[in-house]
Amino acid sequence: MTRASRPEPADRLSEVLTAVAPDLLKYLQRRVNGADAADLLAETMTTAWRREHLLPGEPEQARMWLYGIARNTLLNAERSERRRLRLADRLRSMLAVHHDAVGQPADTGGEVRDAIERLEPHLAELIRLVHWDGLTLVDAAALIGIPASTARGRYQRAKQELREALGSESIGTDGGTFDARHNAGAIS
Structure with a gap:
C-alpha cells in the first residue's frame, strides 16, 4: 500500500x-x-x-x-x-x-410549610434561604442573583403574604418570627 x-x-x-x-x-x-x-x-x-x-x-x-x-x-x-x-x-x-x-421540633410546622409552598416560587425560595438555611438577605440575594434591594422588597412582600395566609401578625417556621427586624442590619 x-x-x-x-x-x-x-x-x-x-x-x-x-x-x-x-x-x-x-x-x-x-x-x-x-x-x-x-x-x-x-x-x-x-x-x-x-x-x-x-x-x-x-x-x-x-x-x-x-x-x-x-x-x-x-x-x-x-x-x-x-x-x-x-x-x-x-x-x-x-x-x-x-x-x-437536634431532635424533632415540638411543632412540625406543616401549616407554615404549606403557606410557604403557596407563595410564588421566587418568594418561597427567599423565605427558605433566610429562615431555614440561615442566610442573611444579602447572602440570599447574591445566591439567587438579584440585588439586595430587590431581595428586601420581595422579603417584605413574602412576609405580608404569609401573615395573610396564616392570619397572624407574627409567624415563624422554626419557632422564630418573621418581623421587620430580621436581618435588618444585613441590608443597608
Missing part, C-alpha cells in the same frame, strides 16, 4: 469503531446495566478520538486498543461509583448524628 492510498487516521478510526462498537457495547453490557453501558461506550469512543494518533495500524491490534480503552473507562466509572457511595455514606452518618442532636 503506498502512502497516497493509506486512509487518514480519522477515517481508519471511524472504520474500526464502526466494526468494533457492537462488540464493545456487549462487553460493557455484561458488566453494567444498559444505560450505563451506552454512556461508557460513548466515553470510550470520545477517548479513542482524543487519542486517534495512537491507533495501531494492524486491525486486531486496533480492536484490542479499543477494548483497552473500554476497560479503563469501566474501571474509572467503578472507582467513581465507589467514591460516590462512600461520600453518600459519610453524609448519611453526618446527617443522622445532626438529626439525633
Whole structure:
C-alpha cells in the first residue's frame, strides 16, 4: 500500500469503531446495566478520538486498543461509583448524628410549610434561604442573583403574604418570627 492510498487516521478510526462498537457495547453490557453501558461506550469512543494518533495500524491490534480503552473507562466509572457511595455514606452518618442532636421540633410546622409552598416560587425560595438555611438577605440575594434591594422588597412582600395566609401578625417556621427586624442590619 503506498502512502497516497493509506486512509487518514480519522477515517481508519471511524472504520474500526464502526466494526468494533457492537462488540464493545456487549462487553460493557455484561458488566453494567444498559444505560450505563451506552454512556461508557460513548466515553470510550470520545477517548479513542482524543487519542486517534495512537491507533495501531494492524486491525486486531486496533480492536484490542479499543477494548483497552473500554476497560479503563469501566474501571474509572467503578472507582467513581465507589467514591460516590462512600461520600453518600459519610453524609448519611453526618446527617443522622445532626438529626439525633437536634431532635424533632415540638411543632412540625406543616401549616407554615404549606403557606410557604403557596407563595410564588421566587418568594418561597427567599423565605427558605433566610429562615431555614440561615442566610442573611444579602447572602440570599447574591445566591439567587438579584440585588439586595430587590431581595428586601420581595422579603417584605413574602412576609405580608404569609401573615395573610396564616392570619397572624407574627409567624415563624422554626419557632422564630418573621418581623421587620430580621436581618435588618444585613441590608443597608
